[in-house]
Structure formats: C-alpha cells, structure tokens
Amino acid sequence: MEETGRERKAAGPPPWAPTKSTVFRSYAAAVVGDRAEAPSARGNGVAARSSNLRAVRKRPIVARLTRDIVQTFEKCNPEFNYVDSLNPKHFLTTPAVPVHNDGLDNANSDLILYVNLELVNKKSDRRYIVEEMLGQGTFGQVAKCWDAETNSYVAVKVIKNQPAFYQQAIMEVSLLSMLNDKFDPDDQHHIVRMLDFFPWKNHLCITFEMLGHNLYELLKKNNLRGLQLQFVRTFSRQILDALIVMKGAGIIHCDLKPENILITPKVNSAAGVKVIDFGSACMEGKTIYSYIQSRYYRSPEVLLGYPYTTAIDMWSFGCIVAELYIGLPLFPGASEYDVLSRMIEMVGGQPPDDLLREAKNTRKFFKHAGSIYPGNEAHDGLRSSYRILTEDEVEARDSKKPKIGKWYFPRGRLDRLIFSYPWKNLNEGNLPEAEKEDCLALVDFLRGLVEFDPNKRWSPLQASYHPFITGEAFTGPYEPFRETPVIPVGRAATVDHNPGGGHWLAAGLSPQVWKH
Numbered sequence: 001m002e003e004t005g006r007e008r009k010a011a012g013p014p015p016w017a018p019t020k021s022t023v024f025r026s027y028a029a030a031v032v033g034d035r036a037e038a039p040s041a042r043g044n045g046v047a048a049r050s051s052n053l054r055a056v057r058k059r060p061i062v063a064r065l066t067r068d069i070v071q072t073f074e075k076c077n078p079e080f081n082y083v084d085s086l087n088p089k090h091f092l093t094t095p096a097v098p099v100h101n102d103g104l105d106n107a108n109s110d111l112i113l114y115v116n117l118e119l120v121n122k123k124s125d126r127r128y129i130v131e132e133m134l135g136q137g138t139f140g141q142v143a144k145c146w147d148a149e150t151n152s153y154v155a156v157k158v159i160k161n162q163p164a165f166y167q168q169a170i171m172e173v174s175l176l177s178m179l180n181d182k183f184d185p186d187d188q189h190h191i192v193r194m195l196d197f198f199p200w201k202n203h204l205c206i207t208f209e210m211l212g213h214n215l216y217e218l219l220k221k222n223n224l225r226g227l228q229l230q231f232v233r234t235f236s237r238q239i240l241d242a243l244i245v246m247k248g249a250g251i252i253h254c255d256l257k258p259e260n261i262l263i264t265p266k267v268n269s270a271a272g273v274k275v276i277d278f279g280s281a282c283m284e285g286k287t288i289y290s291y292i293q294s295r296y297y298r299s300p301e302v303l304l305g306y307p308y309t310t311a312i313d314m315w316s317f318g319c320i321v322a323e324l325y326i327g328l329p330l331f332p333g334a335s336e337y338d339v340l341s342r343m344i345e346m347v348g349g350q351p352p353d354d355l356l357r358e359a360k361n362t363r364k365f366f367k368h369a370g371s372i373y374p375g376n377e378a379h380d381g382l383r384s385s386y387r388i389l390t391e392d393e394v395e396a397r398d399s400k401k402p403k404i405g406k407w408y409f410p411r412g413r414l415d416r417l418i419f420s421y422p423w424k425n426l427n428e429g430n431l432p433e434a435e436k437e438d439c440l441a442l443v444d445f446l447r448g449l450v451e452f453d454p455n456k457r458w459s460p461l462q463a464s465y466h467p468f469i470t471g472e473a474f475t476g477p478y479e480p481f482r483e484t485p486v487i488p489v490g491r492a493a494t495v496d497h498n499p500g501g502g503h504w505l506a507a508g509l510s511p512q513v514w515k516h
C-alpha cells in the first residue's frame with residue numbers, strides 16, 4: 001500500500017515552519033524495558049573501562065567474542081592503554097559536517113550527535129550518554145541516552161542552536177513542568193514526564209522518560225489496516241484523559257497527531273499511551289501563531305484563520321481516533337484547500353456562517369453568495385450564504401490548480417467509511433449485533449469531535465462520557481452534558497453527580513457536570 005504518512009509535519013510556528021519529515025529510525029529495541037533484560041552496565045571490567053563497549057554486551061554472541069578484549073590486549077602489550085576518544089565516531093546526526101558553533105553543529109544548527117557523546121547537566125553533574133537517534137524533528141533531535149545515575153534509558157531532546165527554537169523550547173519546558181508537577185503529580189494522566197533540562201554547548205537539552213513506538217509506527221507495523229476496536233477505545237480513553245488535564249490547565253497542544261502519541265511500557269500487560277511534544281503548545285487566550293497543527297489534523301478554525309481554543313485539539317483527536325480505526329489519515333489533503341474539501345465531503349456540512357464571516361482566510365476557500373446560498377445540495381441542503389470554491393474557481397483565481405491528493409478509500413461519508421472499510425470487512429447488514437453497536441458508537445463519537453463549529457464540538461470531558469469510551473451500551477445519539485468552566489487546578493474539583501459512568505476518570509479530575 002502506498003505510504004500516506006508524508007506531509008504529516010506540524011506547520012509549526014514561524015520561523016521554524018517544517019520542511020522535512022521526521023526521521024523515524026528503527027527503534028523496536030528502544031521500548032523501555034529492554035535494558036532490564038540486558039546485563040547491568042556495571043560489574044564488568046570492560047564496561048567499567050569503556051562505555052563504548054556497553055552496547056556490545058546486549059548481544060550474547062558479540063559479547064562473548066569481545067569479552068575481556070581490553071584486558072587481553074593489556075596482557076599482550078603492557079604499553080596498551082585504551083582511550084575512548086580514539087575510537088572512530090559513529091555519527092547519528094545528518095548531515096554530520098561541522099559548520100557552526102566551533103564545529104559542534106551542522107548547517108542546520110543541530111548538535112552533531114554520535115554514539116557515546118556525553119551530554120552533561122553541569123549543575124548536577126548528571127551525564128547522559130548518547131546511544132541512538134529516535135527522531136529528528138522541527139525543533140531538534142531526540143536521542144536515546146543512557147542515564148548513568150539511574151541506570152536507565154531516557155530520551156533527550158537536543159534543541160537546535162537558534163534563539164527562536166530556544167525560546168519555544170523554554171515554553172515547552174515551562175508548560176510541561178506545570179502539567180507534570182501541578183496537574184499530574186502522580187503521573188496518572190498519560191502525559192510524558194520531563195525529567196531534567198540543561199544547557200549543553202549552546203543547545204537546550206530536555207530529558208524525558210523513555211517511551212516506545214508512536215501510534216503512526218504502530219499503524220505502519222499493522223500495514224496501515226487499523227487497530228482492533230478495543231485498542232482504539234483504550235487509546236482514545238487515555239488520550240482524552242490527557243486532554244482533560246490539558247484543558248484544565250488551559251493548555252492547547254497545537255500538534256496532536258499519531259506521531260506525538262507514544263506507547264508506554266506495559267504495566268500488568270495493559271497497553272497504554274502518552275502524549276508527547278509540547279513544543280508547539282501554548283496557553284489558551286495567549287495564542288500567538290496562526291500557522292499551527294499538522295495539515296492532516298488541522299482544525300477548520302485554524303485553516304480559516306479564526307481565533308482558536310483547546311477545541312482545536314479535539315478536532316485533531318477526532319482525526320486520530322478515526323485513523324486508528326481505519327489505519328489511514330482521515331483528511332490526507334495535499335493542500336489546505338484539499339483538506340477542507342475532504343472535511344466537507346466526509347463530515348457533511350461546513351463551518352457556520354458566523355465563523356466564516358469573521359475568519360481571516362474565508363475568501364481563500366469560500367465564495368460568498370450574498371444571501372443564503374440556494375440549494376447547496378452537496379451539504380445536506382444546508383442553508384448558508386457561503387459555498388466552498390470549486391477546483392476550477394481556485395485555479396482561475398490562483399492561475400494554478402490546487403494540489404489535490406489521492407483518495408485511499410472510497411469517497412463518501414465517514415459513517416459509511418467506518419462500516420464499509422475493506423480491511424474491516426464490515427457490513428452493517430451482516431455484522432453481529434455487538435460489533436454493529438460498537439461501530440455505531442464509534443461513528444456517533446466521531447460526530448461530536450469532527451464538528452465544524454468549535455463551540456459545539458465536544459470538550460474532552462463531555463467526550464469522556466460517551467458510551468464508546470465508557471463501554472456502556474449505545475442506545476442512540478449521545479447528548480453531552482453541559483459543562484461548567486473547568487476549575488484550573490487539576491485537583492479537588494467536585495462532581496455534582498456522575499451521570500453515564502466516567503468511572504475510569506482519575507479521582508479529582510471531574511469538574512462539575514450536569515445534564516441539560
């Protein structure tokens with residue numbers, strides 16, 4: 001099947017709008033826990049002398065061949081003295097050609113990383129030894145490192161050596177410390193833990209707990225055929241939990257996508273995920289950038305240049321839930337116009353007129369008909385004074401065709417897609433009752449998330465009471481509870497009553513809710 005994961009990058013706030021795709025190295029072995037099965041780094045003469053040889057010890061055959069090799073050389077030649085720095089460097093950064101920062105950085109202002117390079121927090125003298133590359137992204141590189149103090153692996157994000165990236169990374173540090181320390185002190189809400197941060201050779205380094213594959217990698221491993229519904233439910237529930245906390249803290253993630261949701265090591269053999277990458281995040285009400293979110297997951301209000309809130313993360317979340325189920329991005333548009341056209345075709349309807357009237361970019365995508373647009377059949381007979389431009393109209397205006405991507409599944413509505421997607425081999429007519437109910441619940445769940453009107457789109461808390469999430473019987477379209485503003489302390493909020501379940505919500509995180 002053709003790769004559809006390109007163009008998945010976050011737009012990222014200027015001036016660091018992305019240009020290249022994230023590099024996903026193979027890091028199957030990087031899932032936390034592999035170290036536990038490997039021999040300890042200590043208690044072996046070779047490893048004690050040279051951290052270079054530590055990696056060898058993980059592979060038994062190689063380990064036997066090279067065991068005590070340094071001592072053997074010493075016996076043969078008393079003059080022999082093993083010096084780490086004389087080893088040829090195994091570079092991990094590309095390009096590895098020194099250009100800036102006294103030859104430490106490449107042309108992209110990335111620190112040139114190589115195996116066994118030490119990143120040191122000078123204040124605490126804590127050392128992180130680089131082992132392999134996990135990802136090269138917009139803001140810098142993420143390397144798997146060995147933390148000698150705790151005898152465990154960590155993921156260290158080494159930010160590019162440029163003021164704009166540094167500033168944004170400081171924001172990531174401050175928002176994540178707030179989330180970790182104030183809103184999720186017991187690490188219960190599926191948000192990555194930040195462990196340390198420090199400057200190193202003019203680069204800000206941020207240390208995170210080591211997590212596993214991201215959800216896009218997981219989908220690829222499954223040949224992009226989607227996950228079983230039980231996993232879609234479990235992951236959705238956990239991402240929602242994180243979103244509830246973020247909304248409570250007034251934080252908009254701004255780049256929610258499968259690549260930024262990582263699998264956690266199994267606890268009691270239960271699958272789990274955590275949200276990462278707060279590098280584009282901002283506080284609600286203090287939004288600065290308009291070019292945010294990765295294109296496939298970009299909300300209508302961001303596309304249209306309308307003021308945005310935490311609701312944009314719920315749109316992205318809806319796209320992710322659908323993708324987890326069908327295995328492919330829901331709106332893989334090759335341009336913003338293409339994304340918006342797909343939304344309108346698949347979801348039905350379009351953004352409300354008052355949003356279109358006020359949004360900055362409406363004219364890029366829509367034609368204003370002056371009065372209620374008559375007979376807009378393509379949109380369920382929707383009455384609007386706007387309609388989306390045709391491809392020909394865009395071409396006539398821009399003197400070039402808009403970029404339109406491939407359709408990877410039959411064109412049509414989202415509900416039909418969920419029921420008819422080939423890999424699932426589902427057919428509403430012959431589905432067993434229980435599966436049919438699950439699919440109906442999923443379709444209804446998605447309805448509240450990929451809702452054009454940000455004011456009507458469900459909040460994370462409202463979505464968390466949906467039967468698809470709670471696992472309760474789906475008896476008909478879900479009516480969300482009206483929600484009071486979330487008390488932004490993340491704790492100790494009272495629950496008036498607990499309608500419709502929500503039992504999985506961690507204690508203290510349910511703000512007041514009541515039925516209409």
Ligand SMILES: Nc1ncnc2c1ncn2[C@@H]1O[C@H](COP(=O)(O)OP(=O)(O)OP(=O)(O)O)[C@@H](O)[C@H]1O
Nearest residue numbers: 022135137138139140142155208209210211277279
């Ligand atoms: N804690 C972690 N554990 C394991 N891998 C990680 C961790 N954090 C990041 N990664 C890997 O590194 C990649 C890039 O991380 P991150 O998204 O934080 O960086 P970024 O520079 O903001 O990237 P992007 O430009 O894609 O948004 C992730 O997709 C993931 O594969």
